[in-house]
Amino acid sequence: MSDDLTRPVRLRPLDLLRLGAGGLRTRPLRAFLSALGIAVGIATMVVVVGIPASGRLALDRELSALGVNLLLAQAKFDERTQRLPPVPEEADAMVARIGPVTAAAAVANTSASIRRTDAVPPERGSGITVLAARPGLMPVIGAGVASGEFLTETSSALPVVVLGDKAATLLGITDVSRQRPVVWINDRWFTVTGVLAPAPLAPEVERAALVGWQAAKTWLGFTGHPTTVYVRAAESQVEQVRKVLAATVFAERPSSVVVSRPSDALAAKRITDTAFSGLFLGLAGVALLVGGVGVANTMVVSVLERRREIGLRRALGSTRGQVRGQFLTESALLCLGGGLAGVLLGTLGTVGYALSRGWPADIPPAALGLGVGGALLIGVLAGLYPAVRASLLTPTEALATP
Amino acid sequence: MTEVLVLTDVSKVHPGGVTALDSVSLRVRRGEMLAVVGPSGSGKSTMLHVMGTLDRPSSGDVEVDGRRIADLPDRALCALRARRIGFVFQQFHLTEGVTAQENVATALLYAGLPPALRRTRALEALDRVGLGHRAHHHPHQLSGGERQRVAIARAIAGDPAIVLADEPTGALDTANGQGVVELLRDLNRDGATIAVITHDRDLAASLPRRVELRDGRIVADVRAAEQTVRLGVAR
Numbered sequence: 001m002s003d004d005l006t007r008p009v010r011l012r013p014l015d016l017l018r019l020g021a022g023g024l025r026t027r028p029l030r031a032f033l034s035a036l037g038i039a040v041g042i043a044t045m046v047v048v049v050g051i052p053a054s055g056r057l058a059l060d061r062e063l064s065a066l067g068v069n070l071l072l073a074q075a076k077f078d079e080r081t082q083r084l085p086p087v088p089e090e091a092d093a094m095v096a097r098i099g100p101v102t103a104a105a106a107v108a109n110t111s112a113s114i115r116r117t118d119a120v121p122p123e124r125g126s127g128i129t130v131l132a133a134r135p136g137l138m139p140v141i142g143a144g145v146a147s148g149e150f151l152t153e154t155s156s157a158l159p160v161v162v163l164g165d166k167a168a169t170l171l172g173i174t175d176v177s178r179q180r181p182v183v184w185i186n187d188r189w190f191t192v193t194g195v196l197a198p199a200p201l202a203p204e205v206e207r208a209a210l211v212g213w214q215a216a217k218t219w220l221g222f223t224g225h226p227t228t229v230y231v232r233a234a235e236s237q238v239e240q241v242r243k244v245l246a247a248t249v250f251a252e253r254p255s256s257v258v259v260s261r262p263s264d265a266l267a268a269k270r271i272t273d274t275a276f277s278g279l280f281l282g283l284a285g286v287a288l289l290v291g292g293v294g295v296a297n298t299m300v301v302s303v304l305e306r307r308r309e310i311g312l313r314r315a316l317g318s319t320r321g322q323v324r325g326q327f328l329t330e331s332a333l334l335c336l337g338g339g340l341a342g343v344l345l346g347t348l349g350t351v352g353y354a355l356s357r358g359w360p361a362d363i364p365p366a367a368l369g370l371g372v373g374g375a376l377l378i379g380v381l382a383g384l385y386p387a388v389r390a391s392l393l394t395p396t397e398a399l400a401t402p
Numbered sequence: 403m404t405e406v407l408v409l410t411d412v413s414k415v416h417p418g419g420v421t422a423l424d425s426v427s428l429r430v431r432r433g434e435m436l437a438v439v440g441p442s443g444s445g446k447s448t449m450l451h452v453m454g455t456l457d458r459p460s461s462g463d464v465e466v467d468g469r470r471i472a473d474l475p476d477r478a479l480c481a482l483r484a485r486r487i488g489f490v491f492q493q494f495h496l497t498e499g500v501t502a503q504e505n506v507a508t509a510l511l512y513a514g515l516p517p518a519l520r521r522t523r524a525l526e527a528l529d530r531v532g533l534g535h536r537a538h539h540h541p542h543q544l545s546g547g548e549r550q551r552v553a554i555a556r557a558i559a560g561d562p563a564i565v566l567a568d569e570p571t572g573a574l575d576t577a578n579g580q581g582v583v584e585l586l587r588d589l590n591r592d593g594a595t596i597a598v599i600t601h602d603r604d605l606a607a608s609l610p611r612r613v614e615l616r617d618g619r620i621v622a623d624v625r626a627a628e629q630t631v632r633l634g635v636a637r
Contacts, residue, residue, distance in 0.1 A: 009514030317484020317512035
């Protein structure tokens with residue numbers, strides 16, 4: 001028989017929350033400490049997700065500033081002949097005639113050696129390559145001049161050189177605005193007329209000394225075959241240009257030309273820089289697990305300590321389900337509090353780190369949602385066993401607890 | 403129907419073979435006040451548990467407010483306790499860290515009262531035990547006697563069919579104990595049905611009805627106004 005007197009009431013959600021919170025409120029220090037474990041785990045997780053995301057966002061912004069429409073056609077070194085293939089000298093001019101191409105410029109490796117002075121013995125190479133460069137190179141690779149000026153049509157025939165920023169550092173020449181130093185290339189002096197700013201999309205140019213096309217032919221025994229053609233194309237057409245680029249550069253042997261997109265390479269490199277994040281995510285998982293075990297432990301102890309309260313509640317008319325619900329709610333609230341604190345700490349940590357690196361902070365909302373949701377799930381899981389244990393106590397057993 | 407509690411041939415055998423109650427029959431009428439008295443080991447606690455539906459008998463029938471508890475699942479018994487039975491314990495069982503009012507209001511939670519009504523009823527119950535002015539005190543700020551009064555308020559707040567008081571004076575000094583008994587008498591005069599389970603013969607003798615328990619059997623059931631009826635020894 002089931003009438004109004006014997007039908008158990010359904011606890012209102014708010015009442016259940018109040019019951020769960022009551023258990024925590026009476027033991028604040030313990031609640032704080034066990035929630036701390038969860039908070040640390042969730043904070044680690046948010047940081048581990050947030051920092052690489054911020055890094056990627058920073059990279060994306062950097063790349064879009066540099067442009068992702070740069071293509072690179074490089075002559076492939078021939079293993080059999082031990083020589084670079086003879087790419088036609090007018091390759092960059094041919095490429096510039098492809099419809100969507102907005103600009104193209106070639107450089108060529110001259111295999112000349114560069115030294116600070118003629119007193120440096122030749123065997124002490126500087127590790128700097130000497131490239132013959134077209135005057136239009138700068139806008140194509142998206143670099144600028146840090147000091148002095150770049151090669152012009154006129155200066156291309158003169159014994160002048162422009163240094164990439166790393167090459168300039170190696171040679172100890174970073175400022176040419178007041179006086180024009182000279183360097184020793186092969187067996188004559190070249191005047192340094194410019195130093196380039198960093199060119200992230202063309203790291204090989206950063207480490208090079210650039211001389212004029214004609215000057216290289218005149219003094220460095222350069223044969224005129226380009227080794228690399230830099231190409232800018234309309235952004236929407238980059239893939240189409242990429243397909244025809246090798247054949248345009250070297251119609252006779254397209255297979256000896258390798259086409260790549262420097263922004264991809266740069267992105268790939270930067271992403272591997274943060275690839276260790278998988279390990280940290282694992283560590284965050286372990287922290288969370290430890291936090292969950294801590295909460296489960298707290299709840300088990302709490303159930304043991306509160307047998308009398310459980311007995312009283314059963315005597316007052318609480319059903320097993322309501323006792324279970326009370327302890328589950330308590331555990332879930334504990335972890336939810338920890339999760340919210342963790343999300344807050346993690347966000348602060350990520351923003352702090354991003355600021356220190358000059359990045360924009362980017363925390364995927366999914367990470368925040370998963371953090372809080374995950375904490376809640378852990379709370380329910382951790383509370384399950386203690387709650388069931390509490391509910392299985394008979395009222396007489398529970399009340400008989402000394 | 404005037405019986406709020408009927409025990410018919412109730413026996414309780416604990417696991418291990420100890421017979422705690424042996425064919426006990428008892429009828430409690432609405433508005434009665436009785437003592438269940440006996441030395442320790444006489445089955446008092448088991449009697450309380452069975453009367454309060456905290457435990458089921460091994461055999462026999464228990465009816466609370468007209469419902470046979472043998473027919474009811476555990477959930478229904480909980481609901482019945484929440485609405486029709488009030489408990490007072492020797493150790494008060496108040497929750498530390500919350501006010502007297504909240505301690506009383508908690509009891510009404512399981513009867514399904516909304517929060518505002520729970521608070522009002524709790525305050526009314528505290529007024530009835532003379533502790534209205536202490537409603538916002540925490541248990542540790544109250545004396546033992548006051549704590550037991552809060553516990554009594556908790557038991558009567560839901561207007562139960564019967565209040566079961568288990569050694570309500572056991573943890574109190576004589577003066578406070580007497581105060582608590584006076585309170586229970588007053589509540590009974592106002593209509594509450596109260597069963598006091600105690601080992602204290604003097605306390606039992608001061609109540610209108612005395613049910614004496616020994617070795618799990620009722621050996622005497624005496625109403626103050628009536629002649630002594632000896633049962634157990636004769637049987």
